[in-house]
């Protein structure tokens with residue numbers, strides 16, 4: 755926090771990092787979906803490798819957003835924004851997608867549920883950009 759309760763310029767780090775994490779998630783999702791197309795099976799290992807990294811980046815963005823609000827944005831109240839609620843739903847959906855992915859080899863419904871949770875998470879991540887922009891000090 756800067757003297758006088760002004761938001762610190764460091765508070766830009768969370769939005770920039772989270773935007774990159776959202777881009778990585780979108781790319782990982784496209785690999786997963788394209789891996790189902792004819793001739794796309796070779797993309798599956800790249801999806802398996804990148805998707806957990808994308809999920810971890812999003813989980814980190816959530817914690818980073820809370821820390822940033824607490825320490826760098828004295829003008830904001832913690833956990834009062836739609837951005838917080840959508841972020842929580844995003845973390846839940848992504849965790850479910852990650853958990854269900856482990857069942858894909860043995861449970862046929864997991865092949866439907868996994869991309870469904872993943873795409874819901876991607877939609878929520880896109881919504882996060884919209885609600886996040888409203889919190890920016892421009």
Ligand code: HEM
Pocket residue numbers: 765766767768769770772773775776812815816817818819820822823826827830831832833834835837838841844879882883884885886887889890891
């Ligand atoms: C996609 C993953 C994202 C997650 C999980 C996430 C999560 C969070 C959380 C939990 C907070 C605390 C909010 C509160 O307590 O009310 C926060 C704050 C904030 N978020 Fe995000 N966010 C994400 C993306 C973004 C993006 C893309 C932007 C900008 C376009 C953004 C802009 C902000 C801003 C401006 C704050 C206030 C703290 C600060 O200025 O650093 N967020 N975020």
Ligand code: HEM
Pocket residue numbers: 779782783784786787789790798801802805806807809848851852855856858859865868869871872873875876
């Ligand atoms: C972000 C949205 C996501 C989408 C749209 C998506 C989509 C897909 C699709 C379509 C498949 C192929 C399933 C099949 O036909 O057998 C797949 C497989 C897989 N996904 Fe995802 N996924 C997403 C996120 C994730 C995440 C977050 C993780 C892990 C943290 C993950 C881990 C895996 C794994 C390990 C497989 C391979 C399972 C196997 O073949 O044994 N995915 N995904």
